[in-house]
Amino acid sequence: MVFEKIAALIADHVGCDIADIKAESTFEALGIDSLDTAEMVIELEEELGIEIQLKEKMETVGQLAKYIESQKG
Amino acid sequence: MIKTALTELIPIEYPIFQGGMAWIADGKLAAAVSNGGGLGIIAAMNADADYLRQQIAVARSLTDKPFGVNIMLMSPNADAVAQVVADEKVAVITTGAGNPAKYMDLWQQAGACVIPVVASVAMAKMLGRSGAAALIAEGGESGGHVGDTTTMALVPQVCDATTLPVIAAGGIADGRGVAAALMLGACGVQLGTRFLLAEECSIHTNYKEKVLKATDISTIITGKRLGHPVRSLKSPFSNAVFKLEYSQISDAELEEMARDTLRLAAVEGDMQKGCFLAGQVAGMVKKSQPARQIIQEIFDEAELILKGVNRWIK
Structure with a gap:
């Protein structure tokens, strides 16, 4: 699943618990900027x-997960 | 003469761009830089389509050389100004603060050379493959919106990540900087701060004075909390924001503080409330000169340095 992959990447990047990353979590709240x-x-x-x-x-x-799913076709 | 992939890509005499600085880089400055042999760039900033059309007309009335427009992708008028640069067949379009992918087809059909500003390797990879003609790798020494990585570290890493020509920006104000940028793998440079003191630059005298008085440690970064850090000259405004950023003040109040401050600096010369954007090289800018002279001086010096590098090889 794309969402799980993104969540794992984010957890790795910002060092947070993967369980805290929800579909509705904003990148801003997670401390992730456009470069990240x-x-x-x-x-x-x-x-x-x-x-x-x-x-x-x-x-x-x-949103990102959904977008990538659509690109996978 | 210094000729690179950039002078092949765009018909300019010297591989130098003048940065698209909001409230500063207008049609008059862009034309002066283009007439001086570089590429002048008009900042579309947050302004509307009419303003941009007007400035393009000003530039065209003063030069027959190519010039560019910088599109700030976070602008509320981005869609409208994106259409203007296509309609007006502007030769070069640089972009900042985001990914220009959605305008790429429009601009390429108009025959423009699209050159996004990137502040990281991943951005370079992503924007590089979407039809960009070159990339501007802008290090954190720059004035205005900045990333963290410095030019010295960013440029070679971006060069490794792309086959496109790379233009170095941030921390460059003279021929030494140009020579260094070429050594790092860049094929051109973009300067902003040095052009603040171009005679054709119409900003308020107070702004120019502030740059002339600046030293190596005169700039400060604010706005990190809001996700768009900005480098400016230390001033009552920037010092206040810097302190409040780490207080209980709300994001909305912080945003409100920054409203209109670029115009207040550039147009009104408001020393209290203005936000005077400038890079860390402000301390190297010592005099007011015509744009043409700035460019010639920089490239004469760069050429001299580059011709002499053999002396280190024994």
């Missing part, structure tokens, strides 16, 4: 073997 998001997207691409084109700003973890 870009880095995680690149890592996710390598893990999932797909290219993710971000055209809109993602506010929540759930």
